Amino acid sequence: MTTLHEPVNGSNVSVPGAPRVVHSDRRPEAGEPLRRLTWTDPVTGARGYLVVHTLVSGLATGGTRMRPGCTLSEVEDLARGMALKTAAFGLPVGGAKGGIDFDPKDPRALDVLSRFCRHMRPWLDAHWVTAEDLGVTQPHLDAVFARLGLGQSFHAAIRRSWNEQRTLARVQDGLHATTADDRLVADVIGGYGVAQACLGAARAWNWRTGATTVAVQGVGTMGGGTAWYLHEAGMKVVAIADAAGTLYRSGGLDIPALLDLRDDYAEIDRTRLPADVECLPRDAVIATDADILVPAAVSYAIRPGNVADIKAMVVVEAANAATTDEAEAMLTDRGIPVLPDFVVNAGSAAWAWWLLLGHVGADPADSFDRLRTEMQAKVALMVREWTTARARPRETAWAFAAANARALADEIITIP
Known part of the structure; x- marks a missing residue:
């Protein structure tokens, strides 16, 4: 039995010297x-959807998004992905996702979200732990949950803890924790995790950090955070792309300065760019001559039509489903691995559950240290298997996610 105050075994992936993983072409989250x-x-x-892919100990986690054109199939794919994320990090919870086909900029959006959550209240009360996603911020959800009298969007898990008030206080302290430069940990932890995946790959291949170059597609929360932490670590981010185009500098961009112009x-803002920054077409980022390519903007950014343009030595997927299956097969044939x-991009989800379980608290250093350790260990294992067994x-990753899922099958998060 696991409570919200006890560690869950099986979340760590061993590094060199560990037994071989058992590979399979079967996706561990496959099925209805x-x-x-x-x-x-x-x-x-407006149409809204909730897809619960799996329950583990009666719980599932996954954000709620709002965008025009959101479909049931989209939400189903995202719920399936959440089931994989939780299994990959050994989290004792299943995967789910909510979605609403509505414009989040519409002044009626918050009321639409409130009615959606009211309709889904039985799931939010007992099984579904949700959080912010595309078009829905955490403050939006907090306001809706306050209206419903549920306290916080992690309610379904918090209500199972030994001491609900203490757990709620810990969660709220963690969600409001800031870094030394006054950024919310909740806003940057996902990008930090992607950066650690890049750094872990470089370390596994013995690349010198200062000589490693990166191209990042996207400057939002995930892409911007990734670029910032890679720049801070000493890697050269030579290209970064937003909706208006790609910005390039062969010697490396001043990422903090560029992010301040968003x-x-x-x-x-192109009118305030340094003179030595080149403005290229938006899709040029894919073809950048860089060691690492990080698609962090949209799904299916890498597809058969542009895969031949890729010059990177490894693709690190920060966006959900950034690479199509066919494109990944083509990259594999060329000897270019894709880190899934x-x-x-599971850092935010993993961190939220570590916070719930009491594995980390309000000290950002604890959260960053744990994510760095776990992410780099997983990347080291993937790189080792790629290098030695192709x-x-x-x-x-499917293999260790499946192993974690089996180990957690009988776990229960409840009050004894």
Whole structure:
């Protein structure tokens, strides 16, 4: 039995010297989801969806997104991905996702979100732990949960703890914790995890940090955070792309200065760029001559039509489903490994559950140290299997996710 105050075994992946992983072409999260729910807003006609792919100890986790055109199949794919993320990090929870087909900029958006959550309240009360996602911020969710009298969007897990008030206080302290430069840990931990995946890959291949070059597609929360932490670590981020195009400098960009030029839509003000920064087409980032390519913007950014342009030695997926299956197969044939999204971008999800379980608290150093250790260990294992057995990193990650899922099958998070 596991409570919200006890560690969960099986979340660490061993590094060189560990037994070989057992590879399989079967995805560990394959199969039909446990539950699909659809909802129609009686006021606006907006459609909403909840897909619970798996429950572990009666719980599933996954954010709620809002965007025009959101579909049930999209939410189902994301729920499946969440099941993989939680299994990859040995978290004692299943995967789920919520989605609403509505414009988050519409002044009625918060009311739509409130009605959606009210309809899904039985799941939010007992099983589904949600958080921010595309078009939905954590403050939006906090306001809705306050309206519903549920306290916080982690409610379904918090209510199972030994001491609900103490656990809620710890979660709130963690969510409001800031780094030394006054950035919320919750906002940057995901990008930090991606950066650690890049640094772990460089370390596994014995690349010198200062000589390693990176191209990042996306300057939002994930892409911007990744670029910032890689720059801080000493890697050369030579290209970064937003919706308006790619910015390039062969000697490395001044990432902190560029990120300060972003507007509310995560676009960099071109009128204030240094003179030595080149402005290239948006898709040029994919073809950048860099050691590491980090697609951190949209799904299916790497596809058969542009895969031949890639010059990087490794692709590190920060966006969900950044590479199509066919494109990944083509990259594999060229000897270019793809580190999969469900490991690379799982930092935020893993951190939230470490916070819930009491593995980390309000001290950012504890959170960053744990994520760095776990991410680099997983990357080291994937790189080792790629180097010695030409096993795709995705297959290796499937294998340790499946092993973790089996180990956690009988775990229970509850009050004894």
